[in-house]
Every structure is written in C-alpha cells, then in structure tokens.
Amino acid sequence: MALTPQTRQPLPGDSARFKQARLLLRGMVTQSMDFASATFDDTITRLRKHLFELADHSESSVRASHWLSAYNLLGRQGEVFKRSFLNSLRATLDEQAEAPLRPRSESLLAAGGLSLVDTAEQDRAVLLDRVSRPINAFYEEEVAPLTHRCGVLFGDDDPQLARNPVRPEVFLRAFMQGWEMAGLDSHATEDLLLSITPQTFFPLDVLYDALDRTLVKAGVAPKLQLRVRKARDTGVMPPSAFRQTQGGPSDDAKTMLWRQLNEEQQANLDSRDWGGAGFQDSILRIGQSAKEFLGKLSNMLRRPLFTGDSESAAALLPQPDPQFVGFLNSLQARALDEPQPIVVGDVDEVPVPENMLRAMAESDRVKEAAELDRGTVEVLAQVFDYVFSEISIPSQLKVVISRLQIPVLKAAMIDREFFFKQEHPARKLVDSLARASVAWAPEKGEDDPLYAQIEKTVQRVLSDFQEDLSLFTELLEEFERFLFESEQQVAARIEPQANDAATNEQFELALRTADECVHSRMAGREIDALLTPFLTNQWREVLAHAWLNRERRPDVWDRAVETMDQLIWSVKPKATPEDRRQLVSVLPTMVRHINVALDAIRWTGDERAAFTRRLIETHTRVVRAGVAETPADPMLQQAEEAAASSAREALEARRANVNGSLEDQYDEQAHGLSRNTWFDFIADDGSERRYRLSWVSPMRTRLLFTNREGFDAFVHSERDVARLLRTGRLRPVDVEPIVARALGALLGEDASDILNGSAQAGGPAATH
Structure with a gap:
C-alpha cells in the first residue's frame, strides 16, 4: 500500500513563501550532499559486487564486457568518479531546487513537455525513466510524505514526485552524468545504469526520513492528512522486507554514522524554542517580517526628520535597550569561554556552525525586545543563514566566524546603517574574513597562518568589543595588513615564473x-x-x-x-x-x-x-x-x-x-578574468584543489595559477582556461562581499529599492 497526500495547508503570500522555501531548499541540498558523500563508498562496493555477479552469469558477451569494464573502472578510478558524481549531483540539486520556485507552467515547459531535444537526449531521458521507475516504486512509502511537504513548501495544490528536488531520478541522473564527466567507458553507460537496483544504489530511505524530519521541525505541515491507495505491482521487494532479510544498506558503517550526525542535528533543532507556531508562524513570518523591517528601517534612516541640523537620522533612532544589550553581553562572554573548534581531516567530523540568532529570533527574550532590536536579530539571522550555506567557505572557518554573531548584532544595533552601508566597519570585517576564508585548505590545520589570524581576529572582537565600533576598523586594518604582507610574499615567489612567462x-x-x-x-x-x-x-x-x-x-x-x-x-x-x-x-x-x-x-x-x-x-x-x-x-x-x-x-x-575570434561565452569569460580570482580546479588525476589567478601576462596569453602561498604554480593560455571552464574542470569561486549577497538573496527583486532607500510608498517597506 502507498500513501498519497490529500490536502495541504494554506500559505501566506508567494513572495515570503518563496524566499523561505529557497532557504530551506539550500539546507536540503547541503543535507543531501552530506548524505551522498558519506554513503558513496559503501554504495560503490555493493554495486561493484553486483556488477561482477551479473558479468559472471551473463549470457551476453557484450554486456558482460561492459559490466566488467564498469567493475574495474569503479575500482581503479573510484576517487575520480566520486568527485565527478558529487560535482554533478551538486549542479543537479541546485537546478532542481530552483525549478519548483518558478511558475508552474514555466517549470513544466522547462521540463521538456513542449521543447525540441535531439535524439541522444531523448535516449538519455528514456534510459533514466526506465531505471528510476522501479526505484521510485521501491521508495514510494518513504518519499510520499517528503513529496507532500515539498508541495506545501512550493504552494502546489497537487504535489507530484516530479517536483520533488531530491527524488531518486535526480541521483540517477547525477550518477550517469558523473560517469560521463569522468571520461570512463562510454560504451558501458547504458548497461551500467540498467544494472542499478534499489538494493545496490544509495539507501535513499535514510535521506528521505532525515529530510522529512527536518521539514517537520521547520514547521512544514507537521501533521499530514494522507489517504491510502493501492500501489502498482512493481515486482520489487518492499524496502522493509528487504532490510529484514538482508540487513539493509542502511546498516553500513558510514550510513549509520550519517544517521547519527543527522540525529544530532535534529536533537539540536528539538532543543530550540520554535514556539510551536508552525511553518507559517515561524520561518515564513521571520523572513517576511525581516523584509518589512528592512523597508521600514530604510525609510526611517532616509526620511528628512528636520532641517538645519547636522545630526543624522540614524543618531535619532531609539538606542538599544540596556537590558537587552546586557543579555547580549552575557552571550558574548559565553562565546569567548567556549572551546575552539577542532580541525580534523575526516570530512565526517567537520563541525557544523550554529545560527544562534535563528534560535534567538523565536525566543521570548527577543520577542519582548523593542521592534528595532527584534528586527535586527531576525534579519541578521537570515544573513548568517546565507553565510553558513556558502559552500566556498570551509566548515571549520564557518564555525569560527559564527562566533561573531552576537558582536555583529550589537554593532548593527549601535549603528542601524549596517544593512545599507557596505562601509560599515563590522560588515566590512565579516566580508573580509569570509572572503579570505575561501583560500584556506582544511588539510593546513589550525597552525596555518591564515586560520590563526582569522581566529585571532574573532577572539579580539569577542574579548574587546563593547560599544566602540572603531575596534572593527582597527581589526580590519590589522587583518588586511596581514593579507597584504602575505601577498607580498606570494608576489616575490611567483616573480621568476612571471618574468619567464x-x-x-x-x-x-x-x-x-x-x-x-x-x-x-x-x-x-x-x-x-x-x-x-x-x-x-x-x-x-x-x-x-x-x-x-x-x-x-x-x-x-x-x-x-x-x-x-x-x-x-x-x-x-x-x-x-x-x-x-x-x-x-x-x-x-x-x-x-x-x-x-x-x-x-x-x-x-x-x-x-x-x-x-x-x-x-x-x-x-x-x-x-x-x-x-x-x-x-x-x-x-x-x-x-x-x-x-x-x-x-x-x-x-x-x-x-x-x-581566431572568441567562440562562446566561456571564451568571453576567460577573456574577462582578473587577478586574484579564485577557482576550484580538477586536475588530470581527478584531484580537486583551490587555486587563484595570481598573474596575467600583458597580452593575456599566459595566466599563472597558484595556491594561496604562491606554490604549485601552473600556466595556461586564455583558450586553455576557456576549455577548462567549458568542461567544468575550472569553476570560479564567488568572493563578492557576502553580506551584500545575503541581503540580495533575502530581498530578491526588491533589494535595490530597499537597500538604496527607495521603497515604494504604500508597500510594506513604507508603512510605519
């Protein structure tokens, strides 16, 4: 028997829903990537065993050769394929997470219902449909509640599996694309895909259960009203029966570890004060009120309150409540006393940053605070959500930067221009630390000078900041001086190579x-x-x-x-x-x-x-x-x-x-690259490292890439760089100011109007 949704809860305005849906979708993508990385090795082990058995019993010599080829390549080139698969999965999940936020008709059209595609693409679609059908049926009971909650999240009257951004077909598509991107045996692609069964693929029930619980904790339709309908006879053993007879793939060590990590995250969610308000009264309300608050604050700061006086509008706004500031001071002192995060090599042990402001926003202490202070907390919670979801910043440094939440909140309350002025000292420090963080490699450890300098800067803020914003300026100058001296060392190291080039x-x-x-x-x-x-x-x-x-x-x-x-x-x-x-x-x-x-x-x-x-x-x-x-x-x-x-x-x-002229957008992109642009680079052996463009020759025929210290240098021509961009082996890393990016993501199309102080009269940003 299978479960299908019957009703859905009403949602507030589309704008607020979509903004918060995007935030939750980012979290779902991150959670899915963590799951795929943790369970990949065990999945490949099971699949290789299955491929060998198929080849051993096959009556077709062609298929047997394809299965043996895949068996050998997955063994020898496992790491190469893993990177290709995870890169493809990330791109596919990002694409799927955006699709449901478009209008329904647009999403259906983009899905290919009325589009013209070549024969090869049609064959790929048919193959994916053929392979995913039994896996969809196998996980139907597990995926149905998640599909329903996604429908509530997107405002769908009739939730469908095709609109579920983490449905099994997404993982299968990434698996096929990863195989192709890794340059493995193209002749074996079809037989490899057809060999996949629910028992040899990722244990998706573990992921669907975790994602479903995450959405429940966020208040997305916590009580489902479901009706039972008879499932199709798929000829596939139900998941529960399979696990009873086989022990199940979910019992593998890494799968169990991932379960444990997820349960710890869920326990953390359980400990927070969500107020029992549900999705509409918590997450969506926070996002919508944050946007309205910024609109109001923008108008208040830019309204001419009087003439003939040099005092700014910001100085005339109510000052932070002393009792609330005292509460924040105690939290800051507690953060100073907390032990430092441990940097380890195992990705499964990387610490996860906690958004304290997100939990505070729903606490009674914040709800009782003045409107300006309460609104500042809510908006900063959204900003740090964005910071913590930025994949280019290593998780270890996200934890370090997360300790700035309370001091930055105090700074934003002292100077309300924080959200509208990129030159705000606290904002500039956060931007500078986040931008520099992309250059740190986890294998460098805590003793790396960059990590130590970022940690030292954060410690100074926690220990010294009370109400004088000049401390942020002082620390920013000190940090940028450190970066400048590091740059001088790099310039000296690359000078001989640059001169030769x-x-x-x-x-x-x-x-x-x-x-x-x-x-x-x-x-x-x-x-x-x-x-x-x-x-x-x-x-x-x-x-x-x-x-x-x-x-x-x-x-x-x-x-x-x-x-x-x-x-x-x-x-x-x-x-x-x-x-x-x-x-x-x-x-x-x-x-x-x-x-x-x-x-x-x-x-x-x-x-x-x-x-x-x-x-x-x-x-x-x-x-x-x-x-x-x-x-x-x-x-x-x-x-x-x-x-x-x-x-x-x-x-x-x-x-x-x-x-020759420029061929396509990748040639144009390569032609427009400038020094100090950061990239994730996939080498010929499949290893992935982060490099920056350290030097460009006058005629742009030589582009010199190095690591942060100026070592591991290699030179490419502009056309070589375009080719690497085209094939996905070179991916630019976004290092634009992260606070501005976070506010832009929060406000969407209204960002320019609100942040520049021109909120439309009559709208939520103009009401007081």
Whole structure:
C-alpha cells in the first residue's frame, strides 16, 4: 500500500513563501550532499559486487564486457568518479531546487513537455525513466510524505514526485552524468545504469526520513492528512522486507554514522524554542517580517526628520535597550569561554556552525525586545543563514566566524546603517574574513597562518568589543595588513615564473610578427621550394629576435628583412647578364649576414650544412644560366616541394590560431578574468584543489595559477582556461562581499529599492 497526500495547508503570500522555501531548499541540498558523500563508498562496493555477479552469469558477451569494464573502472578510478558524481549531483540539486520556485507552467515547459531535444537526449531521458521507475516504486512509502511537504513548501495544490528536488531520478541522473564527466567507458553507460537496483544504489530511505524530519521541525505541515491507495505491482521487494532479510544498506558503517550526525542535528533543532507556531508562524513570518523591517528601517534612516541640523537620522533612532544589550553581553562572554573548534581531516567530523540568532529570533527574550532590536536579530539571522550555506567557505572557518554573531548584532544595533552601508566597519570585517576564508585548505590545520589570524581576529572582537565600533576598523586594518604582507610574499615567489612567462609571451608575439612578415613576402608569389621551410622556421626565428631588439637596434630588424628579400630574389632565374652580375656582387654580403644570423640562433649541424650546400648549388645554377648542367635529382625536388607545402600549411595554421575570434561565452569569460580570482580546479588525476589567478601576462596569453602561498604554480593560455571552464574542470569561486549577497538573496527583486532607500510608498517597506 502507498500513501498519497490529500490536502495541504494554506500559505501566506508567494513572495515570503518563496524566499523561505529557497532557504530551506539550500539546507536540503547541503543535507543531501552530506548524505551522498558519506554513503558513496559503501554504495560503490555493493554495486561493484553486483556488477561482477551479473558479468559472471551473463549470457551476453557484450554486456558482460561492459559490466566488467564498469567493475574495474569503479575500482581503479573510484576517487575520480566520486568527485565527478558529487560535482554533478551538486549542479543537479541546485537546478532542481530552483525549478519548483518558478511558475508552474514555466517549470513544466522547462521540463521538456513542449521543447525540441535531439535524439541522444531523448535516449538519455528514456534510459533514466526506465531505471528510476522501479526505484521510485521501491521508495514510494518513504518519499510520499517528503513529496507532500515539498508541495506545501512550493504552494502546489497537487504535489507530484516530479517536483520533488531530491527524488531518486535526480541521483540517477547525477550518477550517469558523473560517469560521463569522468571520461570512463562510454560504451558501458547504458548497461551500467540498467544494472542499478534499489538494493545496490544509495539507501535513499535514510535521506528521505532525515529530510522529512527536518521539514517537520521547520514547521512544514507537521501533521499530514494522507489517504491510502493501492500501489502498482512493481515486482520489487518492499524496502522493509528487504532490510529484514538482508540487513539493509542502511546498516553500513558510514550510513549509520550519517544517521547519527543527522540525529544530532535534529536533537539540536528539538532543543530550540520554535514556539510551536508552525511553518507559517515561524520561518515564513521571520523572513517576511525581516523584509518589512528592512523597508521600514530604510525609510526611517532616509526620511528628512528636520532641517538645519547636522545630526543624522540614524543618531535619532531609539538606542538599544540596556537590558537587552546586557543579555547580549552575557552571550558574548559565553562565546569567548567556549572551546575552539577542532580541525580534523575526516570530512565526517567537520563541525557544523550554529545560527544562534535563528534560535534567538523565536525566543521570548527577543520577542519582548523593542521592534528595532527584534528586527535586527531576525534579519541578521537570515544573513548568517546565507553565510553558513556558502559552500566556498570551509566548515571549520564557518564555525569560527559564527562566533561573531552576537558582536555583529550589537554593532548593527549601535549603528542601524549596517544593512545599507557596505562601509560599515563590522560588515566590512565579516566580508573580509569570509572572503579570505575561501583560500584556506582544511588539510593546513589550525597552525596555518591564515586560520590563526582569522581566529585571532574573532577572539579580539569577542574579548574587546563593547560599544566602540572603531575596534572593527582597527581589526580590519590589522587583518588586511596581514593579507597584504602575505601577498607580498606570494608576489616575490611567483616573480621568476612571471618574468619567464612574460619573456616567453614577448617572444611568442615576436614570432607572430615574424609570421606576418614572412607571409607578406610569400603571398601571391612563387617561392623556391628550398626557401619556404627555411623562411617559415629558421629565418622566422631570426626575425623574431630582431623584432625583440628593434627599439635598441632598429638596424638589425631592417637588415633581417632586407636579407630575406635579397635571398628570395637571389634564387630566381636571371635572364640578363646585368642581373647575374648584380647577384654575384650581392652574394658575399648576403651570405655573411645569413651566417651571422643563423649563428645567433644556434642553428648548426647537418641540417644547416645540407641547406647551405643546396643554396650554393642553386646560386651556381642561377649565375651560370645557359650553361649545360647536370639535371636536378627528381626525388630531391619532390621532397623539397613536399616540405615547402607542409611549411606553408603550418604557417597558415599558426596565423589562423592567432587571428581566431572568441567562440562562446566561456571564451568571453576567460577573456574577462582578473587577478586574484579564485577557482576550484580538477586536475588530470581527478584531484580537486583551490587555486587563484595570481598573474596575467600583458597580452593575456599566459595566466599563472597558484595556491594561496604562491606554490604549485601552473600556466595556461586564455583558450586553455576557456576549455577548462567549458568542461567544468575550472569553476570560479564567488568572493563578492557576502553580506551584500545575503541581503540580495533575502530581498530578491526588491533589494535595490530597499537597500538604496527607495521603497515604494504604500508597500510594506513604507508603512510605519
């Protein structure tokens, strides 16, 4: 028997619902990613065992080879596939989390109901549907309540599995895309997907149970009214029966650990004062009132209260309640006494930051506070929700930064311009710490100078801040001085590589100039087959060196070009005695210049000797025009003509590569990158590291990437970077001011109006 939803609870306005739905969806995505990471290894172990058994009993040699290939690749390339799968799952979950927030008709259209897709994409959709159908049926009882709560969250009158952002098909799609992105055996893709069963895939009932309880704690339809309908006969053993007979995948060590971590998070939720108000009266109310509060505060701060007085509107607002400030001081002192978070290598043990302001917002102490203070708490709770959901900040440093919640709240109450002024000292410090945090790697540990400096800064705030905002300015200057000194050290480390790259770029530019010069001489002319390879290779290098020195020795460039012109002329037939006499007079000087130039580029050996011999033979033939000579070797002529043709093609290919236009948005993105942009980079071996763009050459043909300390350097061209962006191996990390991003996410389309003090009259932001 299966359960389906019958009714749903009404929701307040769409704007508030969607804002809070987005916050909860971000949490669901994070929770799902943690689950997938914790249970991945055990899932692959079960799947590999199943693949081996299938191959061993298969009557089809083709399928058996595909299953064995997948078995071996999942063993040898397991880490590569894991990273690809998790990256794909993150992108898929992010996409699915946004889809239900669009209008229903738009979501259905985007799902492909009326769109045109190519045959390959249709085949993929059919394959995913075929594989997901039995897994959907297997988890129907577990997923039905979650689908219903998601429907309440999105305001759907008729909740459907297709609108559940964590349905089984999402994990299967990420599994298929991860396999393809990892570059594993493409021929085995279909048979690999078809081999997946509910018993060999992720134990999704564990995830669905945890997510359902999370939504219940947030007040999303805590009491479901469900009716029973007969389930389809899927031919699949029910989950409960399977676990009774097999022990179940949920009993694996990592799955149990993930269960334990989730239960601890749920216990933490249980301990908070949610006020029993339910979803509409708590989470949604907090979000909507936060937005209304910002609108009111914006108008209050910008309303001309009087004229002829220099005192600001902010100074005229009510001061924080002393008793409430005393309560905050006690919380700040408690945070100062708390032990520091332990940084460990095991991802399962990474600490989770707690949003104290979120719990405070629903406490009686805050509910009894003045409206300005209460509103400040609610909005800052939303801001720190965003900070803690930012995946680019390591969890360990989120915990450290989380200890700033109370001091920042006090600072925002002292100066109410916190939400509207990016130059607010407390806000700038939070932005600076968050931006710097993306550069820290957990494997560096607590002894890393960056971690230590961030922790030291937070400790100073906790111990010293009472009401003087200048402390934030002082600490910000100190922290930025630390960052500047670190940057100076990095600049010194990368200087030799940057200088080498700049020199190589200059020489590459000189070679391009030489190519154009040679091309202009060869275009539309019959050039002797002997000269074409020489001019497009050795003499090209001579011209490039001359061009590099053109400012200091312009005569060298002029002589190199003149010598090239003389050489081309010298091998052409001379019809008159005067031309032949002129050739004889020119040859000594021309040959001397050629030899000096070739010595300078160190072209020696048999190849140069052979060229010189052939050049002498050609000049002799031209000077002795009309005198009977031994016919040229036809085999030699044929070889020279082939070499000349290849040299011309190589020249045109180089010119085409240089003069090519930008191909797509990734080329444009690469062209617009600037120094100090941070990236997550997936190396050839599948490992993922965080690097920054530390140096860009003047012509943007060399982009130097390093880690935070300036080591592990590697250089790519702009086109290489575009290719890496296109394939997802290089992903920019957002380091824009995080408070502004959080407020923008909270306010949505109204952000500009409210934060710039132009809330529309008559709306919630304009009512007092």
